[in-house]
Amino acid sequence: MDDDAMDESATDDPYRSALEAAHDRALSWLDSLAERPIRPELDVDGVLGRLDVRLGDQSTDPRAVVEELAAASEPGLMAMGSPRFYGFVIGGTYPAALAADWLVSAWDQNTGSRQPTPATAAVEEIAGAWLLDLLGLPRESGVGFVTGGTMANFSCLVTARDSVLRRAGADPARGLQHAPPIRFLAGDAVHTSMVLAGRLAGLGAPTTVGADSEGRIDVVGLERALARGDGPAIVALQAGDVHSGAFDDFAAAVGVAHGAGAWVHVDGAFGLWAAASPRLRHLVAGLADADSWATDAHKTLNVPYDCGVAIVRDEAAMAAALGAHAAYLPAVASISDPYDRTPELSRRARGVPVWAALRSVGRAGVVGLVEGLADAATGLATGFEGIAGLEVLNDVVFTQVCVAAPTDAETAALGEWLREEGTVWASSSTWRGRTVVRFAVSNRGTDAEAVRRTVDAVARGVAALGIDGRAGIARPPG
Numbered sequence: 200m201d202d203d204a205m206d207e208s209a210t211d212d213p214y215r216s217a218l219e220a221a222h223d224r225a226l227s228w229l230d231s232l233a234e235r236p237i238r239p240e241l242d243v244d245g246v247l248g249r250l251d252v253r254l255g256d257q258s259t260d261p262r263a264v265v266e267e268l269a270a271a272s273e274p275g276l277m278a279m280g281s282p283r284f285y286g287f288v289i290g291g292t293y294p295a296a297l298a299a300d301w302l303v304s305a306w307d308q309n310t311g312s313r314q315p316t317p318a319t320a321a322v323e324e325i326a327g328a329w330l331l332d333l334l335g336l337p338r339e340s341g342v343g344f345v346t347g348g349t350m351a352n353f354s355c356l357v358t359a360r361d362s363v364l365r366r367a368g369a370d371p372a373r374g375l376q377h378a379p380p381i382r383f384l385a386g387d388a389v390h391t392s393m394v395l396a397g398r399l400a401g402l403g404a405p406t407t408v409g410a411d412s413e414g415r416i417d418v419v420g421l422e423r424a425l426a427r428g429d430g431p432a433i434v435a436l437q438a439g440d441v442h443s444g445a446f447d448d449f450a451a452a453v454g455v456a457h458g459a460g461a462w463v464h465v466d467g468a469f470g471l472w473a474a475a476s477p478r479l480r481h482l483v484a485g486l487a488d489a490d491s492w493a494t495d496a497h498k499t500l501n502v503p504y505d506c507g508v509a510i511v512r513d514e515a516a517m518a519a520a521l522g523a524h525a526a527y528l529p530a531v532a533s534i535s536d537p538y539d540r541t542p543e544l545s546r547r548a549r550g551v552p553v554w555a556a557l558r559s560v561g562r563a564g565v566v567g568l569v570e571g572l573a574d575a576a577t578g579l580a581t582g583f584e585g586i587a588g589l590e591v592l593n594d595v596v597f598t599q600v601c602v603a604a605p606t607d608a609e610t611a612a613l614g615e616w617l618r619e620e621g622t623v624w625a626s627s628s629t630w631r632g633r634t635v636v637r638f639a640v641s642n643r644g645t646d647a648e649a650v651r652r653t654v655d656a657v658a659r660g661v662a663a664l665g666i667d668g669r670a671g672i673a674r675p676p677g
């Protein structure tokens with residue numbers, strides 16, 4: 200084919216023109232992240248006002264659809280990929296992971312089974328093995344790529360539920376209505392996601408057994424609670440509290456829980472990644488002795504939404520709980536299929552961007568990523584402590600920083616001021632009975648410069664609001 204013929208087929212090809220439009224808009228969005236205000240300019244009604252909400256009868260050219268979507272949506276997008284976005288716990292995106300995610304869409308493989316989709320099943324198997332290695336978890340574990348930490352917690356909890364029931368002589372297939380009650384225990388600082396997963400799994404919200412001021416489970420309380428009853432039990436521990444970043448004492452808690460015959464699950468949505476760093480690994484000592492672990496790749500690993508990871512030491516138990524069996528579903532010998540490790544039958548190959556991120560940065564890059572996030576959190580805390588009127592409330596051990604002004608009203612005003620000013624976006628929350636502004640460092644781009652600009656913005660807010668004791672905007676001009 201000569202060049203002219205190629206050009207002609209290019210213009211005729213609706214895939215090419217739509218994808219080229221998406222490519223251009225994606226690059227201009229990514230280019231804008233460094234300097235655009237982080238908050239969205241439009242709210243939902245604003246975006247609705249820019250789109251025709253009636254579905255007309257006529258068709259629209261694919262390229263025009265992409266252009267219309269991008270133009271109407273961009274003002275309503277939050278710059279979540281900015282290195283100065285600290286809301287919730289949200290990672291950025293590595294270039295290789297984003298590009299691989301595009302390929303996943305183009306390939307459009309329904310990655311449930313090894314037989315019809317060998318390539319994506321193979322890439323996910325490698326990604327899973329790399330994760331186990333990096334996180335120091337048992338290499339025989341089953342790894343399932345799910346939508347996020349909540350579904351990872353759910354997948355592990357369902358496996359735990361069926362396993363403890365089977366151990367108690369019950370048949371999980373008959374349902375909870377024919378099973379002995381299961382005790383489900385967690386620390387007081389258990390994440391909402393774990394509570395939701397417990398409800399979805401039919402276990403209800405966990406019974407809480409206490410926690411210390413940083414949110415670490417009270418191991419003595421756990422021991423007492425386990426001793427008070429008998430029968431099947433599941434204990435949910437936590438690696439990385441969303442406010443303090445604190446880690447449960449795994450060595451002690453896993454020992455106590457296993458001593459009582461309980462299954463131990465760890466919610467490590469972002470904290471599990473401490474295991475990848477020789478410097479931070481001490482935070483998760485004893486973690487690998489648990490039975491199951493949930494983490495996110497769309498947080499710390501900086502792959503695009505969505506990707507969570509469910510990990511279970513006993514892969515056969517995972518397949519028994521989550522696997523589907525039907526005559527038309529091909530099974531390959533004794534090796535579990537992707538659909539044996541997730542609740543879905545059909546899904547995108549969301550493990551592929553994980554492979555791409557890891558392949559792109561390598562082992563040292565993952566260590567640098569995790570340590571860089573923790574260093575940035577330390578830098579923020581040091582900077583905030585240097586601002587008169589501010590106090591950092593948590594022990595900054597990992598990636599989370601909670602800061603407060605003298606009064607709750609001032610802290611709330613500071614959070615609003617920051618989000619409105621647009622240099623920085625951090626969530627407001629309540630912790631230990633106080634209003635806080637919460638900084639979760641999860642973006643690979645949050646370097647010393649981003650930290651400096653963040654601390655400067657916070658100092659400007661403190662001054663503008665008069666929190667530092669000098670009258671700020673409250674003072675009449677002149």
Ligand SMILES: *Cc1c(COP(=O)(O)O)cnc(C)c1O
Pocket residue numbers: 288346347348349350390392393439440441466467468469495507
């Ligand atoms: C984010 C988070 C979750 C939930 O993960 P999703 O990916 O949002 O479903 C669970 N636990 C902790 C500690 C988290 O930070």
